[in-house]
Amino acid sequence: xxxxxxxxxxxxxxxxxxxxxxxxxxxxxxxxxxxxxxxxxxxxxxxxxxxxxxxxxxxxxxxxxxxxxxxxxxxxxxxxxxxxxxxxxxxxxxxxxxxxxxxxxxxxxxxxxxxxxxxxxxxxxxxxxxxxxxxxxxxxxxxxxxxxxxxxxxxxxxxxxxxxxxxxxxxxxxxxxxxxxxxxxxxxxxxxxxxxxxxxxxxxxxxxxxxxxxxxxxxxxxxxxxxxxxxxxxxxxxxxxxxxxxxxxxxxxxxxxxxxxxxxxxxxxxxxxxxxxxxxxxxxxxxxxxxxxxxxxxxxxxxxxxxxxxxxxxxxxxxxxxxxxxxxxxxxxxxxxxxxxxxxxxxxxxxxxxxxxxxxxxxxxxxxxxxxxxxxxxxxxxxxxxxxxxxx
Amino acid sequence: xxxxxxxxxxxxxxxxxxxxxxxxxxxxxxxxxxxxxxxxxxxxxxxxxxxxxxxxxxxxxxxxxxxxxxxxxxxxxxxxxxxxxxxxxxxxxxxxxxxxxxxxxxxxxxxxxxx
Numbered sequence: 001x002x003x004x005x006x007x008x009x010x011x012x013x014x015x016x017x018x019x020x021x022x023x024x025x026x027x028x029x030x031x032x033x034x035x036x037x038x039x040x041x042x043x044x045x046x047x048x049x050x051x052x053x054x055x056x057x058x059x060x061x062x063x064x065x066x067x068x069x070x071x072x073x074x075x076x077x078x079x080x081x082x083x084x085x086x087x088x089x090x091x092x093x094x095x096x097x098x099x100x101x102x103x104x105x106x107x108x109x110x111x112x113x114x115x116x117x118x119x120x121x122x123x124x125x126x127x128x129x130x131x132x133x134x135x136x137x138x139x140x141x142x143x144x145x146x147x148x149x150x151x152x153x154x155x156x157x158x159x160x161x162x163x164x165x166x167x168x169x170x171x172x173x174x175x176x177x178x179x180x181x182x183x184x185x186x187x188x189x190x191x192x193x194x195x196x197x198x199x200x201x202x203x204x205x206x207x208x209x210x211x212x213x214x215x216x217x218x219x220x221x222x223x224x225x226x227x228x229x230x231x232x233x234x235x236x237x238x239x240x241x242x243x244x245x246x247x248x249x250x251x252x253x254x255x256x257x258x259x260x261x262x263x264x265x266x267x268x269x270x271x272x273x274x275x276x277x278x279x280x281x282x283x284x285x286x287x288x289x290x291x292x293x294x295x296x297x298x299x300x301x302x303x304x305x306x307x308x309x310x311x312x313x314x315x316x317x318x319x320x321x322x323x324x325x326x327x328x329x330x331x332x333x334x335x336x337x338x339x340x341x342x343x344x345x346x347x348x349x350x351x352x353x354x355x356x357x358x359x360x361x362x363x364x365x366x367x368x369x370x371x372x373x374x375x376x377x378x379x380x381x382x383x384x385x386x387x388x389x390x391x392x
Numbered sequence: 393x394x395x396x397x398x399x400x401x402x403x404x405x406x407x408x409x410x411x412x413x414x415x416x417x418x419x420x421x422x423x424x425x426x427x428x429x430x431x432x433x434x435x436x437x438x439x440x441x442x443x444x445x446x447x448x449x450x451x452x453x454x455x456x457x458x459x460x461x462x463x464x465x466x467x468x469x470x471x472x473x474x475x476x477x478x479x480x481x482x483x484x485x486x487x488x489x490x491x492x493x494x495x496x497x498x499x500x501x502x503x504x505x506x507x
Contacts, residue, residue: 141480164479165399185478187445200400235476240409246453246474331403 010036011065016109021063029225035063041222044068044131046119046147048099050207051137051161051214053085058215059135060103060110064222067103068113068131071095078391082204119143121266124150133218135159137211141188142269148173148181149266152257159217161210166203166239168210171229171248172217174257178230183251183258188273206238289360291375292347298385308344312359313351313378321390323349323381330355333362342368349374351392393467395425396474404431418449418456419463421473436475448476 013021013035024030030038041064045052048071056067075083075090075098083095090098096114103110115127119138128134128150136147136158144162151158151174158173160181174180213234220226233246256263284291300307309325310333311318318327328336330350340346346368348356353375360373374380382389395411402409411428415421426433438444443463449456451465452472459465467473 139480141478144480162479167399167479169476169479184448185446189444189446189478233476235474237409244453244474246450246476247455249455249458 011039012036013039017063024063030223034223034225037222037224038063038219039065041133042066042068042131043218043222044070044128044134045137046070046134046143047137047139048083048085048095049073049079049137049139050082050163050202050204051211052099052135053083054208054211055135055137055161055215055218056099056103057085057106058212059218060107062215062219063107064110064219066111066113068115068127069096069099070115070117070119070127071099072116072118082202082207084208119146121146121269124266125154128154128156131156133157133159133221135161135214135218137161137214141273142275144181145188145272146266146269149256149263152180153265157221159214159221161207161214163202163206163210165200166206166237168206168236168238170210170213170217170234170236171232172221175228175230177250179248179250180254180257182256183254184233184248186251186255190274203238206236209236209238286357286373287361288364289357290372292372293375294380294384297347297374297381306344308341308346309374310340310346310348310356310359311350312348312355317351317392320392321378321382323378323386323389325349330359333359337366340368345370345372347372347374350377352377352379393421393469393471393473395421396472397425398475398477400477400479401432401435401475404435405429414469416466417463418451418459418465418467418473421467422449422463435477446478450474450476 010033013032017035017039018025021035024035025032043059043064043066045056045059045067048056048069052069052071056069059067073095075086075093075095077091079086080088085102086095086098094116096116100112100114103112117123117127119127124146134147134151134156136144138144138147147158155174155176157175158181160169160171160173162169171184172178217229220228231248231250233248235244235246237244250257252259255261297307309323311322311325311327312330312333313327314329315327326339328339340363346363348360348363348371350356353373356377357373360371363371378389379391382391393413393415395413397405397409397411405411406429411425413421413424415424422436426436436443436447443449450473451459451467456462456465
């Protein structure tokens with residue numbers, strides 16, 4: 001069942017605590033003892049973004065004594081549509097500082113521990129070991145597998161949430177009897193196959209829905225009450241407002257939590273997820289496609305070179321901002337090849353360079369000889385060449 | 393039966409979120425799905441025609457991998473088949489790598505959109 005924290009001695013509630021948490025205290029499932037468990041509890045929020053915002057705010061409000069936050073990022077205007085712990089005035093500030101300020105304003109007794117770092121195989125066990133429950137609000141596959149494996153190795157429960165567009169998933173992993181993330185997905189998808197939220201978008205409210213589910217599960221684990229989401233995957237479809245539940249089973253052959261684990265220490269998760277080491281990413285050729293920088297493109301355009309810029313974004317994106325390329329949404333490219341001149345040099349461009357890389361690879365396979373990818377896409381163009389090009 | 397098509401795969405299914413099929417087994421239903429939407433095939437199956445490891449298929453609330461007859465399991469009109477691919481959301485890992493290397497260029501910051 002649930003993994004309740006059972007320290008030898010629970011902290012006493014103060015007079016202020018009794019009035020602040022009165023609505024909890026009258027719940028039989030919480031009561032004074034439950035509130036003292038919450039006060040003693042240490043929860044780690046991995047990420048203070050879309051999921052981490054509601055998660056941390058509700059846990060702070062509920063009286064969790066210690067909240068650890070892991071983030072290395074800075075607040076950006078495009079975060080504010082969903083990352084409700086940050087405000088407009090915080091743009092440019094460290095997310096950790098912004099989050100700490102809001103959490104302490106909400107609950108001055110809260111102890112906030114800031115881990116200003118990217119979670120890696122080198123630091124994960126050390127950071128996670130001091131916490132009772134880990135709430136995974138990360139946003140990419142390498143960190144997801146890292147958090148999962150670290151939780152399994154340390155025996156910590158992991159309140160998991162994930163989102164895309166209008167759809168979310170939630171579960172509780174890595175408890176002694178339940179499955180872990182690897183039981184569900186032994187292998188990550190190859191890079192580029194699953195679009196990111198930056199490419200695919202996400203409804204701002206969705207991380208709120210999922211983050212609050214993670215917070216609920218975290219509180220239940222601490223209290224040791226109710227039926228946790230162990231062995232169940234909750235699917236949320238916000239567009240149709242449909243909640244569905246699937247059974248998750250512990251895979252006896254799971255490489256990390258199975259009967260004969262092959263993963264007994266943390267590994268290189270970027271490599272595991274098929275992502276080339278950092279140094280290689282910057283090289284001028286990726287998967288056989290030359291990468292052209294925005295500065296180089298600008299120089300060549302200014303020199304009057306004959307370049308065919310193929311913009312593979314969607315029409316609404318083109319409407320927001322474009323650099324004069326020919327618009328052909330990525331899914332249209334295969335049936336519109338006739339419009340792409342085989343003899344000219346083609347520079348494929350999108351928002352940040354992901355979709356355009358895939359289309360460039362596709363064109364190369366289709367026999368186009370001179371195809372490059374615009375590294376960083378129109379966002380890099382806006383940053384480095386023309387700030388009047390709006391970002392979205 | 394009804395097949396639920398998840399958001400990341402809808403662009404290969406003419407934007408549809410469900411498809412009604414009249415197959416007799418799980419694999420028959422998946423065949424009908426990929427016949428209707430051929431672009432979906434390579435996202436669900438590897439070169440040997442096996443379901444990809446990062447795609448889970450559920451008959452009602454059960455993982456097909458754990459059913460005794462797996463993909464040969466018989467289905468009825470009232471059953472549902474759900475395709476559950478892994479989602480991570482947020483920024484692309486490649487983009488965050490730029491930050492981790494200590495790059496503070498505006499483009500690296502801008503690209504780290506986060507959730």
